[in-house]
Structure formats: C-alpha cells, structure tokens
Amino acid sequence: MKSCLVVDDSKVVRMVARKILEGLNFQIVEAENGKLAMEECAKAMPDAILLDWNMPVMSGIDFLRQLRKMDGGQTPIVVFCTTENDIQHIQEAITAGANEYIMKPFDSEIIESKFSQVGLL
Amino acid sequence: MTITDFDFICQILKTRSGLLLTNDKAYLLEIRLLPVARKWKLATFDDLVRLIRTKNDEAVIRDVVEAMTTNESFFFRDTKPFDQFKQICLPAMIKARASSKTIRIWSAACSSGQEGYSLAMILSEMSAQLAGWKIEIIGTDLSGEILQRAKDGLYSQFEVQRGLPITLLVKYFQQTGDRWKISDAIRSKVQFREWNLLNDPAPLGKFDIVFCRNVLIYFDQPTKTKVLAGIAKQMPDDGYLFLGGAETVLGISDKFQLLAGQRGIYGLTGGIKAPTAFGTPGAGASPAAPR
Numbered sequence: 001m002k003s004c005l006v007v008d009d010s011k012v013v014r015m016v017a018r019k020i021l022e023g024l025n026f027q028i029v030e031a032e033n034g035k036l037a038m039e040e041c042a043k044a045m046p047d048a049i050l051l052d053w054n055m056p057v058m059s060g061i062d063f064l065r066q067l068r069k070m071d072g073g074q075t076p077i078v079v080f081c082t083t084e085n086d087i088q089h090i091q092e093a094i095t096a097g098a099n100e101y102i103m104k105p106f107d108s109e110i111i112e113s114k115f116s117q118v119g120l121l
Numbered sequence: 122m123t124i125t126d127f128d129f130i131c132q133i134l135k136t137r138s139g140l141l142l143t144n145d146k147a148y149l150l151e152i153r154l155l156p157v158a159r160k161w162k163l164a165t166f167d168d169l170v171r172l173i174r175t176k177n178d179e180a181v182i183r184d185v186v187e188a189m190t191t192n193e194s195f196f197f198r199d200t201k202p203f204d205q206f207k208q209i210c211l212p213a214m215i216k217a218r219a220s221s222k223t224i225r226i227w228s229a230a231c232s233s234g235q236e237g238y239s240l241a242m243i244l245s246e247m248s249a250q251l252a253g254w255k256i257e258i259i260g261t262d263l264s265g266e267i268l269q270r271a272k273d274g275l276y277s278q279f280e281v282q283r284g285l286p287i288t289l290l291v292k293y294f295q296q297t298g299d300r301w302k303i304s305d306a307i308r309s310k311v312q313f314r315e316w317n318l319l320n321d322p323a324p325l326g327k328f329d330i331v332f333c334r335n336v337l338i339y340f341d342q343p344t345k346t347k348v349l350a351g352i353a354k355q356m357p358d359d360g361y362l363f364l365g366g367a368e369t370v371l372g373i374s375d376k377f378q379l380l381a382g383q384r385g386i387y388g389l390t391g392g393i394k395a396p397t398a399f400g401t402p403g404a405g406a407s408p409a410a411p412r
Contacts (some may be wrong), residue, residue: 085278087296090287101287103278110282116200117286 001119003027003044007060008052008081013104017050017081018107024121038066045072048120050087050111051098053082053089061096066095070096077118081106122151123275126170130154130185137186139319139344153188156299160184164322176332185263185342192335194232196285196386197239201332202363205386207243210330210361216360218329224256229333231316234271234311236332237279238303241310242289259325261316268313268357274303319344322351327356335365342373350376353389 004026011032018028029046031037035058037049041092049067053060061081068071078098082089085103096097100114116121127147142150144293151166158169161181173181197203214224228237236360237260244256262268279299281290314326318336331352337345352362353376362377363386364370370377370387377387 081319085299087291088289094288094291098287106281108280113283114197117284118250119369 001025001027003029004047004048004050005031005037005051006031006034006041007031007034009033009055011095013117018082020111024112024115030048034060041067041070046076049076049078051078053080061092064096064098077120079114088091122147122166129170131340133182134186134189138190139340140190141339141341152187157188191264191267192232194235195283197368198236198284202385203239203243205383206240214329220252225328226258227328228258228260229331230269230336231262231271233275234260234313238307239312241307243365244309258311260311261314263317265315268315271313274308275300282408291361318348322355325355327355327357328360329382330361331356332363334363337368340364345373349376353377357387357390358389360389
C-alpha cells in the first residue's frame, strides 16, 4: 500500500482528500502546515504528497524547496493542490520540483487523473 | 413523458444520428431536452414534442439531435491509446510514408476537440523528428454547436485538469479569466468539419489513422457495421483504427482485426501489417515500437 501525506490547513479539505485517496488505496498521514509536514517526512518519507500552497507557519512552496534538499526528499511525488490557479504560481511550483498541480476546487476524478498521470496509480 | 413521445423522439434520433436510446435512458431525454425547450420558449418536454409533431421545424429537430448526441470529452482520454499512437502508429507511419511525408488523421465524433488537440500536442512534442512532414488532423462531429467550441479551443478549469499533464497546460495554453485557451500553434494543426457518421465518408478523403472511440456504443448493430465499412473504405492497407475500451468489431465487421498484442487498435483484415512488427513493448527487438 502506498502512503500519501496530505498537507492542508483546512480540516475539511484534508478530510475530503483522505476519503478520496483512501478509496484509491493510499495510507494517509495528515499535516496542517509545512513545518509539521517536514517533521512527518523526517519520520518516514511518503510515496506521495498532496500539498496546499497557503498555510500558516510554513507555506507549501517553502516546504517543497526544503523537502527537495533533504536526504531522500527527491523521491516523494508531489502534487500541489491549491486555489492559486495562475500560470506564474504553476511555473514556480514546477521549478521548485512539483510533479503535478491541481487547481481547487477538485473532485475525485481530478485527483485520480493526476495521480495516475504521475504513475501513482 | 408518454411512451409514444419517447418512441417518437427515439425514432428521430435514430434516423438523424444513428443514436440508439434504450428505455432506461428516458431520464436523459428530459434532462437534456429541457434546455432545448426553454431555448424555443416552451415550458416542458411535452411542449417540445408537440411543437415537433405539429411544425416539424428543422431547426428545432437539429437542436434536439445535437443536445442528445453531445458527449463529454477529455484531453488524453484513457491515456493508453495516445501512448499506442506515439509508440506504435507514428513510428510505423514515419517509415511507411517516408517518401510522401504526409499523414492524415481523423478524429471522428470529436466533440469539443480534446482528442484532436491531444494528438496535435503529441506531434508538437515530437516536432524535431517530424520536420518536413505534413500531418493533417481532421476532427468531425454532428453538432455544429460543439464544433464551434472545439474551434474556439476554450476550456474550463475542470476540463484542463482531467487527463492533461500540467507541463502541457503551461506549455500550450493561455489563461483567459477563469478559462484556458489552447495556443494558436496547436489550434492551427487541427481542422474541424461538421459531419454525420451515417454518411459515406468518401468526401473527407483517405485517412491513415482513425480515432472513432466511444461512438459505436451508441449505435445499433447494422449502423455499427455501416460506419466501420465506411471507415475501412477510406483507409489504406496499413492504416490504423482506434476504438473505445468498451467497443469491439467482433460479430460486427469483418473489415477490421485487432492488432496482435494490442488492445483497442485495429488494422484492415488482410492488410499489409506484419504482426511481428507489433510485439508488446519490452518484449525485445521491435522496430515499430522503440522505447
């Protein structure tokens, strides 16, 4: 079973994402900001990370930049999932090492389609 | 809705588009035709049927057929056929058409254009290999309204997220408000034409590769046979036909046969394709499927 770290400051979004991803056979770990996500990655590197952009304490993009410098931090497949839907943000995310990008609002079909494109399904 | 009303509309749909509507799809009639009724300033589905019965207005009937035959479409729908196109069909065609350097592709029942544009993006990604080649992509659909959407190439945020990799979105689309417009470079590679699949496709010319996916499922058997015969007639001996995942030629047409080791791609029966050229990817030396 593959693991997915869901990083979002909204409890509701985490719950929805968890439900969809559990349906796709992922084992879910949650974190409500980038800093807590870093701690989770230090404990155990997940196979996938679904990542919000705007969060208190540490943003998604700052988390991603740190993650990619970390030991073993190249391996997780990172899928952004954010309301930031302009091309500048998307390009910034790709440059920082994101593998895919979901613009909120999302549904199960979009998550499934994106996860399948990056080879997680 | 009465049974006779249902049958009446079904008969129109069958004759005009080949669409076969079974009883369990009655709900679809109401859902899809209510907007048509409103457009013609009518309150209900029953009023719409009455209008068609009494006036037999061509414009109204056209709207009804279009509303019922318009279907959802995705970029790179099902993924696999696009991999097969890239890894099997194109390499074989590049070899076989080395002198003419021309390939014609038909996206039959193209809806809002995503299939044709997906192919155009693949070709664009391979442009170095295809320098000097003329590759035509022709998308056809019965619905003039949906073809206009295809030509506009303007998609919602939802539409560009189903199947389209983010790198291709960034590369080939421009954001306009909350929508995404496909670039002129890709748009100019696909031509769109209004076309009814029930007609003899001879005027469309010959096609080396035909995508006719998730269309036959809506037709009854004689119509399926007829459509496949029409496609076969427009195809050279080494042409390729793609059908949808739930579709088959078995018991419907003897014109096509499944390519050995592949799913969803068909060649002409007795065509000149050597089955050995299509070994499953990874199964060893396979000149037609470099990795």
